[in-house]
Amino acid sequence: MLKRSIAAEGLKLRHSRIWLILFVLPSLSILIGCANYYLNQGVLHQEWYSLWTQVSLFYGEFFLPILIAICCSYLCRLEHQNHNWNSLMAAPISPAHVFLAKLAVLGILLFFVQIFFLLLYYGAGKLLQLSSPFPLETLGWIFKGWLACITIASIQLGLSLRIRSFATPIGICLCAVFMGLGMYLLKLGMFFPYSLLTIGMGILQQKCIMGSENLLFIIMNLLFTILFSFISIYRLKNTDITA
Amino acid sequence: MNAVVTTQKLTKHYEGICRVKELDLQVYEGEIYGFLGPNGAGKSTNLKMLLGLVKPSAGKIAIFGKDFQQNRTYVLQHTGSLIESPSYYGHLTGLENLRIMQRLRDVPDKNITEVLKIVRLEQQKHKKVAHYSLGMKQRLGIAMALLAFPKLLILDEPTNGLDPGGIEEIRELIKSLPGQYGITVLLSSHLLAEIEQMATSVGIISNGQLLFQGRKDTLQEKSKNYIFLRTGNNEWAQNLLQQKGYHPVKYKEQLRLANLTDEEIARINKTLVQANLDVIRIEEYHKSLEDIFLELTRKENNLC
Structure with missing residues (x-):
């Protein structure tokens, strides 16, 4: 049943302009990051790692969270418009599957966005003629970043389900990301979902988190995702639908 | 006769205001049940409760003899609905909209062809729904409600926004459903003429209370x-x-x-x-x- 719901969610994205955003925002991050790197080569000596600090900062702390929030708002706006909640919630699909199908589609989209960003990073490094070997840690950052994306998506999706406005949840997301930076600096990043992206993608510290920390990171992501999904599903189940 | 829909003391409060009050609804198999009442009488709220879109404050709902709460998926599998205005994804074509509903209801391709034929949208199926006229959207909504050829069809003001020709067409379609496909129809309207022409049974509601319920001829005799x-x-x-x-x-x-x-x-x-x-x-x-x-x-x- 979940598979069918996911297929239905996929169909809704046809002829949609959301694809544009999925390509444009990572490209913008790379462009700005590369420009920064290029202009500050005097102080940035660590080649791939230095490039990563620049591109991932713009991507992970700004464009990616915005992208997640936009996708969530978009997926919900499809239902908020034209009374679609009525037909969706009167279909023989459990509220849990309605939510999880959307989260799954977001997971798939964000996976491709992460891969696309990785390719752009690689391409940019080659263009800038970085001579050291490509750091394999990046793969880990991309994957852990993806996990954090899903955590944030589970929250944003819940917000967008609730708030009919397109922009408000995106604004909330931006505020939360800045708060996340603060939490990260206070060493509380693991306990604030929006900081997980900073940790996972190795944005501020290019050390690869190890062993127990890795485990904590994965557990916290899982916990947050389950918790926020549960809240949204519970709400979807128990409140009146206004279409 | 088997009761398809039974409600017991169905009640809904909104912020202390009673919108639907202790409604005991009885819809029997093969009927076209017309739910009649002035605007704001509680018709939509009641129909939404039957679909689980609105949660009752009190009372019980049984559909196909099963408690709704415990058999939500089963009940919805066999119930088609069109509530308020038609639902649609404007950036998609009529056919793509039906495909989404097909995934959600797990029905074969031939159902799509058939419902498109029934509501006569075959020619417009590749057009974006945003460019449909209101009447076409309404017909698409009916097609989506019919897609699984359900046992029960719930239609809220089904002829809203249609031109006289369209109204006649939909009216004939609805009248043919019980005989042709064995579908029990529960529809609401604030227009008496419409109920008079389509329904076999009538429920009259005002201010959330059921004032009359029974066969249409009984009501006429009652006059x-x-x-x-x-x-x-x-x-x-x-x-x-x-x-x-x-x-x-x-x-x-x-x-x-x-x-x-x-x-x-x-x-x-x-x-x-x-x-x-x-x-x-x-x-x-x-x-x-x-x-x-x-x-x-x-x-x-x-x-x-």
């Missing part, structure tokens, strides 16, 4: 016929008839009598003539369904 009498001296005639045990009421220039058989009328006439009173006119007044509806709903409003 009391009045006899209006006009005589040379109405006061004298009234006294005389009261002595004979009738209850004439003065009504403008006439006397009004309710519930008389033909024999009684003949006897009254004879009495008056024998008393040397001129009988000028004996008129029968048949109340239309509209009068009954207005009377029922008005009485309700006066009580508040």
